Amino acid sequence: MQRIDQLIDIARSYNPKVDVNLIKKAYGFALETHNGQKRLSGEDFIIHPFSVAEILANQKLDSTSIAVGLLHDTIEDAGVTYEQLAKIFGKEIAQLVSGVTKISGIRLQGSLDEEFVENLRRMLLAMARDLRVILVKLADRLHNMQTLHYLPKEKQQRIARQTLEIYAPLSERLGMGEMKGELEDYAFPYVYPEEYKFLTEFSRPYYRKAEGFLKNATREIRTKLAVEDIEARVSSRSKHLYSLWKKLNRPEINKDINKVHDLVALRILVNDIKDCYAALGIVHSIWKPVPWIGVSDFIAQPKPNGYRSIHTKVFSLHERILEIQIRTFQMHEQAENGIASHWYYAGEKAKGVSDERLEKGIFTPGEKLSWVKQLVSWQKQVVDSQEYLNALKFDGLASRIFVFSPKGDVYDLPFGATPVDFAYAVHTNLGDETVGSKVNGKMVTLNYKLKSGDMVEIIKKEGTKPTEGWLDFVVTSLARRKISSYFREKNRQI
Ligand code: MN
Secondary structure, eight states, X not given: OOHHHHHHHHHHHHOTTOOHHHHHHHXXXXXXXXXXXXXXXXXXXXXXXXXXXXXXHHTTOOHHHHHHHHHTTHHHHHOOOHHHHHHHHOHHHHHHHHHHHHHHHSOXXXXXXXXXXXXXXXXXXXXXXXXXXXXXXXXXXXXXHHTGGGSOHHHHHHHHHHIIIIIHHHHHHTTOHHHHHHHHHHHHHHHSHHHHHHHHHHHHHHHHHHHHHHHHHHHHHHXXXXXXXXXXXXXXXXXXXXXXXXXXXXXXTTTOGGGOTTSEEEEEEESSHHHHHHHHHHHHHHSEEOTTTSEEETTTSOOTTOOOOEEEEEEEGGGEEEXXXXXXXXXXXXXXXXXXXXXXXXXXXXXXXXXXXXXXHTTSSHHHHHHHHHHHXXXXXXXXXXXXXXXXXXXXXXXXXEEEOTTOOEEXXXXXXXXXXXXXXXXXXXXXXXXXXXXXXXXEOTTOOOOTTOBEEEXXXXXXXXXXXXXXXXXXXXXXXXHHHHHHHHHHHO
């Protein structure tokens, strides 16, 4: 069987209406236009777009995305024009391919200059038009990371660093946990070779021991679930290495691997939310939850990036702490593929819908849409380049909160942000004239720490000026700068 037929089979397994003609046509066109080209690995170039399309199919994306995956390098590397693509495949596909090409052309050098930030803005702008541009770009990046060892040394460094700083956090922001973990693990040895080498050796026996131990626990929980007649898939996962490294460097862990309780975790997937809680009960009837750190219910309170699951840490055999994650199959799909999974679930709900509907479906389930909106609104509201950059880089993305204005606009702020930070994020004048604040309708102090989902109202009084004490609690560089510059100005006048 030809490789392309295997790819179509993957797509058909989740999308009965897969556009076979489109995918075959795109494959044929890519084969023809990339004919004779080689990758640095010595393989035929087509291997690359094909692998990208395969990654997209495994994320259960629509036929158009898969076709764009196959075509994504035709403009950049095969001299095909936008017009040619538009004529053969239609305007939509041509636009998507040219969107991916533009993002690839952006020079994300990692330098903290204005041009760099402007490039990121363009990237988000492309995303605003169609998120699939970003999904294809992430798949492209993943395959390039998988084959990075063929590139010259400096290039490896630059690309791997960029992956850690921009693409991994971006995929995390989109709720694509699996993509994030893989990108980070591929980049890790290039960016931190020493640490990578050390950690690989050092952690191996711990992983091995934990995995062996997990086998028994898996058997035990499977039996109990079966007795209670709960349909479930029980599996285990090992923590991604880079994620372990980051955790070891947290102050409360202080490089003590014995304090990392989720080196391996047991995962229970069930059909619905009711079964999640039933499974939790069963788990706790076998093993006692660890006091204080026991249960985190991210189903009742999802994480800011939409992650839903119940985590419980229990004392299992030999008083060993074991993390167990319980969620539905759908939540699991979303945790792994994030925003990409919406194509799939939107399609599944309306059985047998056309490919076209499937594509549009992404914008119907509201929950993830707000994230897209948020990403888009960054480029509009953030005037401070440094802050914008920080927000996009590294841990910045993982440690943000989202609050609402009374009008329902979403604002993205760092953890620990206060009503004063919020006011300055809305407008400088509003910041300067703040005299009080209400959060969710209740008066709060100005140093109140906002939480995701808070609705923040600023009470202002015209002609009021900032207070120096605000500098003790604001966390955004924007607010800090505005307040300081007011006082600098004032002192100069004296
Ligand atoms: Mn490519």
